Amino acid sequence: MSESLQGTVALITGASSGIGYAVALRLATAGASIAIVARRRDKLEELASKIGATGSKVLIIEADLVDPAQAAAAVANTVTEFGRLDTVVNSAGVMLNGDSLTTPMADWELMVDLNLKALMYVTKAALPHLIRDVETSPRHVADVVNISSIAGRVARRHVAIYNATKFGVTAATEAWRQEYTRQSVRFSVVEPGAVETELFDHQSSITQEAYRKMFSDVEKLHAADIAEATAFIVTNPRRVAVNEIVIRPTDQV
Template sequence: MAESLAGTAALVTGASSGIGQAVAEQLAQHGAAVAVVARRADRLEELVQRIEKNGGAAHAIAANLDAREGAFGAVAQAVGKLGRLDTVVNAAGVMLNGDSVKTPAPDWDRMVDINLRGVLHVTKAALPHLLEAVGTSSRKVTDVVNISSVAGRAAAPTVAVYNATKFGVTAATEAWRQEYTSRGIRFSVIEPGAVATELWNHESEEAAAGSAAMFDKVERLHAEDIADVLSYIVTGPRRVAINEVVIRPTDQTV
């Protein structure tokens, strides 16, 4: 049975759209006060208004997570506003795939900075607060859930740097799990296949054409499907740790 998250506080990155947005709404429905983080302040304000209209509590934090200062500042703002931190969801990411000769080097840097460094910096900043919350929470457990990808399990042509960032997220999550599981922090990684989000809009025209052909007959997952899985992870009793979840559309083979 799902436990209530009432009295807890969550931080969700990438909350202006897609998986992050769906996750923030579900966590609020479970009773958590949610700090929603992304670059697009207007989108965040719309999300906060929607959560509050449905009886939840939320706070918008506009931040660029491709810089360490942005990540640390977002965590500090969240704790300052909400008073604690029990759940962290790293959902921010970009997918700038394409031919490795043609793809601009700054696109590679951006994927590394947001997909990997952003996760590292947010988690680093959040750890002391999560450890403190373990001791003050009636649930005696806190959670970090990182959104990786099936691209963090198998490499593919034109996806080298995206692969590298997602392999890194999956590996870091497991290392953190081993480091902190005895101290009451559950680390989980979710590795989705194709999800119908704005992420696909980031690809080059050539890569987008390849993706469209690959997934032409695939009914893609919805962001809410990933949020359902994440809610199951973080609302479970302390004795249950869901370490890793791979979730693909039924029609997806790779």
């Protein structure tokens, strides 16, 4: 049975679009105050208006999380504004796949920086607050949900570095789960298959065409589907820790 998030605070990264956008809105409807973090302020302002309509409080944080100082500041600003931190959803990410001989090194570096290192920076900064605020939490538990991918479970050609970052997210999440579960901080990973988001739009034209053919007969997931899975994790009673959710389109092999 799901519980209200009233009286809690959630920080969502990658909130300007896609899964992060949908998660922020969904957790707001559950009663949480929401800090939304991304680089595109115009998109954050659009989301903030929708969150405000739910009655939940919202804080816009414009930040580039590949900078560890900005990641730490995003956490600090959230705690300063709301007085606590109960939930972190690390959703920021990028997918820049393609032939390994021709893919620019800069694309690989960006995937490592955003998909893995930015997640590390935010988690590292958030942990002391999550552990502390469990003591005064109305739910007696804190949550970190990391959005990974089925690419964190199965390696495929042309996806080497994206695979590496998502395998890393999944592995780190499980290690952190073991480390902090006795302090009532739950770590969970969500591993979606194909989702209809901007993620595919960042590819080269050749890669986009390949993905269009690959998923031509697949009804992709919606970002709201992943948001619902995330809400399921964080609204469970303290005694229930959902460690991992794999969620694919029904049509995806």
